[in-house]
Amino acid sequence: MTPASAASAVSAGRLATLLVSAPTSGPGYLALAHRLRELVGDGRLPVGTRLPSERALAAALGRGRATVTRAYDVLREQAYLESRQGSGSITRLPVSHAGRTDHLLVPRGSTEDSIDLTIATLPAPPGTADAYRAAVEELPAYLLGTGYYPTGLPALREAVADRYTRRGLATSPAQVVVVAGALAGLAVTAQVLTRPGDRVLVESPTYPNPLSTLQARGVRLVATAVDPGHGWDVDAVRQLVRAPRMRAAYLIPDFHNPTGALMPTEVRHELARVLAAAGVTPVVDESMVDLALDDAPLPAPFAAHSPGAFSIGSASKAFWGGLRIGWVRAPADRVDAVAAARLSLDLASPLLEQLTLLEMLRDEGPIRRHHRERVTASRAALLGALARELPDWRSVPGRGGLSLWCRLPAPLSSALSVAAERHGLYLAAGPSFAPEGGLERHVRLPHTLPGPLLEEAVRRLARAWADAPAVARRGAGGTSGRSPVVA
Ligand SMILES: Cc1ncc(COP(=O)(O)O)c(C=O)c1O
Structure with a gap:
């Protein structure tokens, strides 16, 4: 890994406050190193931050200088700190802990200075390591049991049900089945609702992975357009x-991925009526619902208009994708079918992650605020850069979500993505x-990376856009089709 360049510095006083506000057990240099590592690991001390001098931090903490020196030494050994002549000590992360290391998610050919806009998801918020630690503390109480909870840890089912009820959809814990993420929830639901040869209504554009899930079931997809400006x-x-x-309709009404559109209450009501009249079951993906970027009230959940709907939720976007926890909220008389379908895929979700999510749900305000501040700043940076570099591209920023769905002045999206790789x-x-092909006039731009990185991405995007017509003429664009993994 190349040495991190310092983006900013943290003062000794500020760092002492961060350290003192969450003390660890056990005094001494190891405890200090441990706490500093956590602050770097969960982003409260961003990578690239210049730490205060050992003398200054020792004074601010009221500790001996040797304690700080040894703590910094430990961090250097563990690759959380890098000291360079003249630049001081700069935070970093060990290589093995950084980035997306699964080869399926790293775009082919990418290097360290590549910018990856194929994934719209956020790093773990501050406090995640603390939540895991609290979960570990609770673990002994469960160790004499089997650890298997096929419908989910009762306390988590209750917490999830309470959230629905607070959003305006009365829900009992018995209606909730905890699964391994929203995509797993969709696979389970598709098993309950469809047989090979059935039809499922999907939006266009839509989040791509469920399309593969549905197609693998032998289901035929029928697409209906969603537009960022005009909606459904x-x-x-x-x-x-x-x-x-026509059996089911897969919908993303709450900050639709990729457009960010939010379905208004009257549309929910009308659509629910139309689907019910046709005997079509709504399957409502609410993965993005917690990513509102303003404080205006949200419409009640789609299922509040549709008693037969299945709702799918996830901790991946609102909390952290690494938890791999999601859930299905089903009508009371369909929960057994959901549980049976889940048992055909796996037996239960990991207990530690369920306990961790429960911890995070106990105090989710700060997590929401953290994500919102980051996403809002990143979106502003992205919109500003697009206005400067690509003024004839169009986008309609929604009230939430993690991406912009940009309309291009020419149908060259595949050629653009080929050109961009260069x-x-x-x-x-x-x-x-695109469930049925096309959408060459659009590209999804996630606003989840930090602003300066997005500004650099847009500079590259402008160069790639200039190259795209030549790429298309050579026939290198227009054939890339659906990418294997878009998250
Ligand atoms: C609309 C939508 N559904 C489902 C998922 C997948 O969620 P999970 O990680 O919970 O499987 C995503 C992630 O990008 C998404 O945007």
């Missing part, structure tokens, strides 16, 4: 649901989000 077309849905064997930029082209 209920009249079109009314026509489409007349097709034979500038070290990885994109998910429009066709990745």
